[in-house]
Amino acid sequence: MKITALDLQGAFLVELDRIRDERGFFARAWCHREFATAGIRAEFVQANVSHTSKKGSVRGMHYQEPPSKEGKLIRCVQGAIHDVVVDIRPGSSTFLQSLAVELSSVNGLAIFIPNGFAHGFQTLADDVDVFYQMSDEYEPDLANGFRYDDPLIAIEWPLPVTIISGRDAAYPDITAEKFSAFQ
Numbered sequence: 001m002k003i004t005a006l007d008l009q010g011a012f013l014v015e016l017d018r019i020r021d022e023r024g025f026f027a028r029a030w031c032h033r034e035f036a037t038a039g040i041r042a043e044f045v046q047a048n049v050s051h052t053s054k055k056g057s058v059r060g061m062h063y064q065e066p067p068s069k070e071g072k073l074i075r076c077v078q079g080a081i082h083d084v085v086v087d088i089r090p091g092s093s094t095f096l097q098s099l100a101v102e103l104s105s106v107n108g109l110a111i112f113i114p115n116g117f118a119h120g121f122q123t124l125a126d127d128v129d130v131f132y133q134m135s136d137e138y139e140p141d142l143a144n145g146f147r148y149d150d151p152l153i154a155i156e157w158p159l160p161v162t163i164i165s166g167r168d169a170a171y172p173d174i175t176a177e178k179f180s181a182f183q
Contacts, residue, residue: 011114
């Protein structure tokens, strides 16, 4: 696999090294040694799957409050998503900056998102499945987020938003002070 550092420190793009034959391909999706060599020190303790039925739906922007140390390895296994991460670490040189990558079942890319980042995505097709590997167990009391259309971050979603959960739509505007626990 090929692991490439992204513009937000600690975030990486993971590309499959596909071994092809007449049946299709085989590839390692995760390798402890290769991740450690790239500087990713994540031990995955939980895996999640989301299914989103309608194109244009948005999930996010989500993160876990400290003391959680949740990092995520995100891969789209059916369909395609516009995946967005935002650095919410106040001491970081890329604080409140975002980046987006397209993850799809065709391109096979994954993104590693370290602790201290918010994450969300928009589906680019109907019937999309996303597979998450998590470095910390989900704690409902630590779950938080900000609105997908927060003007401070100004994420450019590629499609009109068709569906968003009530919880995600109700998050308040963010301020830089909101993330002081990530210092």
